[in-house]
Amino acid sequence: MEKIPSVDLSDFISGDAERKQKFVNEIGKAYEEIGFVALKGHFLGDDLIENLYKEVKNFFDLSTETKSKYEIEGIGGQRGYTSFGKEKAKGFKQGDLKEFWHFGQYVEDNPQLEAEYPPNVIVEELAKFNEVGKTTYKMLEKTAQYVLRALALHLGLEETYFDFPIKNGNSILRPIHYPPIENEPKDAVRAAAHGDINLITLLMGAQGKGLQVQDHNGNWIDAIAQDDELMINVGDMLSRHTNNKLKSTIHRVVNPPRELWKTSRYSIPFFMHPKSDMKLNVLKSCIDENHPKQFEDITAGEYLNERLIELGLIKG
Numbered sequence: 001m002e003k004i005p006s007v008d009l010s011d012f013i014s015g016d017a018e019r020k021q022k023f024v025n026e027i028g029k030a031y032e033e034i035g036f037v038a039l040k041g042h043f044l045g046d047d048l049i050e051n052l053y054k055e056v057k058n059f060f061d062l063s064t065e066t067k068s069k070y071e072i073e074g075i076g077g078q079r080g081y082t083s084f085g086k087e088k089a090k091g092f093k094q095g096d097l098k099e100f101w102h103f104g105q106y107v108e109d110n111p112q113l114e115a116e117y118p119p120n121v122i123v124e125e126l127a128k129f130n131e132v133g134k135t136t137y138k139m140l141e142k143t144a145q146y147v148l149r150a151l152a153l154h155l156g157l158e159e160t161y162f163d164f165p166i167k168n169g170n171s172i173l174r175p176i177h178y179p180p181i182e183n184e185p186k187d188a189v190r191a192a193a194h195g196d197i198n199l200i201t202l203l204m205g206a207q208g209k210g211l212q213v214q215d216h217n218g219n220w221i222d223a224i225a226q227d228d229e230l231m232i233n234v235g236d237m238l239s240r241h242t243n244n245k246l247k248s249t250i251h252r253v254v255n256p257p258r259e260l261w262k263t264s265r266y267s268i269p270f271f272m273h274p275k276s277d278m279k280l281n282v283l284k285s286c287i288d289e290n291h292p293k294q295f296e297d298i299t300a301g302e303y304l305n306e307r308l309i310e311l312g313l314i315k316g
């Protein structure tokens, strides 16, 4: 496969049974093979996207001193700012060449969960940043809900199988800034090869070159979305739950050629997580003679903890 397949969410929500099934088949096949699709027909309007990028740039343009006010100790970077070079991919020594921000869940009608999650951090200098982050979070969550409904059908489950575990889920919206490159980086890249931890990831900002996905043969292929598309991929939680029927594919962000070193890259992934008590135990429908159970039973919260310890973000 040389290109990431494109799908259109409006097929799924069209009300036409044939178009709906076509979407389920297309995304199901793509996720069994390469684990990535470019998706159009999502719920993000052009104005929202434009305002979001404007505010995200405004934030990263703030002074280092101002940004560091929002880097909160003791919450493993789950909310607010994480400074340049801090996050390393699993198994790598050098930090990635990026700084980022985390918006987390806006819990409704569930005080117990509200107490479980760290509160969102409010940027005082930028009135609109906080609001546009919240609106984007909700629109991506809605888009993800429909994608997961299609995947539930593909897996032979009830269409609404994921609806309850993802309601008030522990998802993260992460605007990332990869600053201009000043000197030849020593072994470091913008984002070293990794698999995402969560159920699915919805990525804004894959329109230019940079993101690459590893195919079955170990070749890196460019993953480039059209202007109106989000890149959406399977994360390790969903791969585990489906006994690796749906593939969580290794990907990375390479450094640009020297003539483009002066340019920043901005990308905005939404990492869709369920509530921490969701059981990721391998689905019975994904086990048979040829596909024995590959993973131990675990909850989403336990799994996330394991992975954050490996990344050095929290202590074991």
Ligand SMILES: O=C(O)CCC(=O)C(=O)O
Binding pocket: 176, 191, 196, 203, 205, 206, 210, 211, 251, 252, 253, 267, 268, 269
């Ligand atoms: O910046 C990108 O295009 C991808 C980032 C990514 O893969 C991640 O943050 O998990």
Ligand SMILES: [Fe+2]
Binding pocket: 194, 195, 196, 201, 251
């Ligand atoms: Fe990723």
